[in-house]
């Protein structure tokens with residue numbers, strides 16, 4: 001008689017933790033699933049994370065930052081380097097919770113074609129910059145990681161690791177099924193442009 005094979009307890013723990021993190025992201029309203037979403041790139045997808053909503057609830061942001069800090073707590077850290085101003089609130093929370101009391105610095109990058117995305121090139125750019133200055137990258141902490149993304153062997157800790165397919169509109173199975181397209185996030189991005197800010201009317 002053979003015993004039922006048990007799952008590796010470390011893997012189970014990681015799975016449970018990830019479920020909790022995903023639940024927190026859902027509660028912030030940032031995570032959307034089972035939808036038909038237009039991405040800023042023009043592609044369509046079923047899942048989407050609206051990063052700006054993650055940091056609207058300070059206690060959630062602090063909690064998520066503390067989880068990342070705890071993961072890297074075993075290493076002395078001088079600097080938490082944020083990929084840009086958008087990630088700065090979470091970076092602050094990571095730095096605040098890390099026992100080394102690191103400082104927070106954020107990188108800026110030129111806008112190309114009006115788009116700015118935190119992508120693999122952005123991270124590699126920052127990693128190279130850090131190493132050129134003679135410092136060592138302890139690791140990369142992030143909210144969400146597409147499992148298909150590799151960072152040339154760098155240790156990456158993400159609160160959630162999930163991949164979801166993106167489709168060109170021509171080849172999108174949801175479009176073929178006639179599912180209405182959710183353009184809310186792209187519209188909201190346009191609404192955030194400073195040009196939409198109106199001067200108060202003179203009395």
Ligand SMILES: [Zn+2]
Pocket residue numbers: 036044169172173174175176181
């Ligand atoms: Zn579609």
